Amino acid sequence: MGSSSGWKSNTPRNRMRKIVLGLGFLVQGLRCLPWMAVNFFLKDGLKVDPSTLQLLLVSANLPMVAKPIYGLLSDSFYIAGQRRIPYIAIGAFLQAVSWIVIACFSPSNISFYMITLYLLLGNLGASIVEVANDAIVAEAGKQTPTSSKDSQSSSSGELQSFVWMASSIGGVLGNLLGGIAIDQVSPRAMFFLFGIILAIQFFITVTIHESSLNLPKTPSNVGVRKQLSELLVALRKPEIAHSITWFAVSYAIIPALTGTMFFYQTQYLEIDSSVLGISKVFGQVAMLIWGVMYNQHLKFVPAKKLISAIQFVMAVFMVSDVLFVKGIYRRMGIPDSLYVVVFSGFLEVLCFFKILPFSVLVAQLCPPGCEGSLMAFLTSAIALAFIMSGYLGVALASRIGVTENDFSGLSTGLLIQAACTLLPLYWSSCIPDEPKTKRKEQ
Template identity: 80%
Template sequence: MVSSGRPRSDWSGSGGMRKVVLGLGFWVQGLRCFPWMAVIFFLKDGLKVDPATLQLLQNSANLPMVAKPIYGLISDSFYIAGQHRIPYLAIGALLQAVSWLAIALLPQSSMSFFTITIYLLLGNLGASIVEVANDAIVAETGKPSTSSSKNSQSSSSGELQSFVWMALSIGGVLGNLLGGLVIDRFSAQAMFLCYGILLAIQFLVTISIHESSLKLPKSASDVGIRKQLSQLLVALQKPEVANSITWFAASYAIIPALTGTMFFYQTQHLKIESSVLGISKVFGQVAMLLWGVAYNRHLKSIPPRKLISAIQATMAVFMVSDVLFVKGAYQKMGVPDSLYVVVFSGFLEVLYFFKILPFSVLIAQLCPPGCEGSLMAFLMSAIALAMIVSGYFGVALASIVGVTGNNFSGLPHGLIIQAACTLLPLYWSSCIHDDAKPKTKRKEN
């Protein structure tokens, strides 16, 4: 076969099955917002929880995500029937299906805060295992090889990252759109049932695929968890890896999240309808989708430090805008509250995640061969832990400024503190590895 002069990425040429597995996996994970929207309204209206309790549950349910390095080490080290990615995708999908179907079929009388917390933890355990396996496949596929130039491999890595990012965003768009439309028409348990059935279908599709069809780079099997842990520690000892991940996690942890408080402010105080909140989240997911396209086409050549710092500063600007919103400045200008919630609140909610795309591309390029699953899992675990800490800080901040389910007078002060904390990491942005530096090479004798 005659090859064209233009380099072609391996995943788009010979790894079509990879697109099926990754596209389905990330799309279904993006749809998780569909049942979670029902969870939030069920807790607020059904179990009558307060903003602090709601936010504590939202963040505590993510605790299984913190153990991602363990899942990564296991998937890198132990093969099941000669495979080390597909079986873990199947296990994760099955755990999620069991979790959501159990909540859906549980009698209404026995539904309690404790019960739903346990099942949500189980569901997030399955989701974290799926994410680890998916991230490992992406990292393995984006590894530089001796047969390809560095530039073309870097482009391929960014291409695949953008592809799965867009699949995730499309799932988010559909999930939020459907959630906003049906939340007032169907029960929360009906929504749980629909998502549980979809996960069961994903499980059946996954077990029907053999890993050999993914054409992943060859790696030695049965490396052993001790050897794999050693390789992960070696990778984390590289300054460009350790410093970058430390800064990235801290840039989330230092920001006190006020998501639960803002949800109650919008629904209790402003009486924003659930359909408007759904449209807001759809707008945000569309923004994420466009961000994936824009990054792949125009922004991946920008040094990650510069791009991530710009996103961090933009987040602070939108938080200051929220202060003006809560004070009623936009309403006085003739901007309806619902319009602000749809556009600005929807965009800020996903802006938090914009910097994950360029950063994950950077780490995939820095990741040593053989520990892709472990290192990417460690990164996502660090982000999950940072967001949990951020959520707990948010609960503390809301308490300090005196925000409750019925009193939001201290919310502007909380938002100003939040914006100030968002700007702090910019002073240490030099910790992010700048891949523009290696381009200037010294001549060696």
């Protein structure tokens, strides 16, 4: 059987592909290590308020919005005869420089604007790496041992699950290490450690040649204009356009109260930072379990059904947060720290559960040749949606009068957040149950 063309075959080239993707997604999952330290660096070192904290963290994601540009470049231009590996190396290098430079400054020697600039540089590198990695996954997911569409769906789903689990393992390790280290070492030491990890990734990546990844052959130097034209053709397909629009809106209309909840838990409830670390570990373990469950049991369930169910559960957990803020769980004998670890940790990652089934669906819908640019457009749309959600959350916190010392309006804000989470369910018909090409073949 032509198993040498499938990603699951155990050839040296496919093993190398797993090494590249596994390392790439593992390191990207570890990004939670320095970002956990960033929260405390800003709160305790630069003495920023909740809204300023959230504004900086949200604005630092702006380079993610330009992912389609990186995708077009990656799809169109080869560097040293390669189209993905060099971009991974460039992104790792930019991130390493960013975090190592930040580590060299004490809070008294770095301004709010300087740290914003370096965080933007780091996220620029991260977005370039993610685009290249996502393109490899999309390309490799199309290689199947048979022509069966069910086999293609299975192969694509398994590869997506593999990288999802690699990222989740990185998240577990990063949050576990961060939760332990945050009380033992300075945030700057955590920045420096992650910078060294990125430097190691860079040196490993530059020793690998793309020919060892067994990716589909594509014409070299296609050109940005032709690649852009192909991307626009793909985006004109109703199934793709409507799905991505709905998916982005489902995030954008939810006002995020991340900064407010961080201050509420650490300053008002005085929950220990190690508890927050354990909470994030719990969330990453949930992400890892979700990846396994999806690969084993859920990859053939219609994407619309899965995504709608996740959206509803998100709203339920937000209502649960209202009960937490009102102290109802505390009166029932449930400690605040236990709730933060289990429920808050789970809710923090629950919104990402939708991405796995949706990315598998988009990979199936994606026309050959523009995998990098289309997947980059999707992640860009998600990044923009999160940014809009963050700004909307800052506006909501200001409207309900929440400050670093006054959280009396937080429960009202959480109820509004839950209501906004339910709204997209009315338009979930925008997501196809399965690709039209698959229905036609059946």
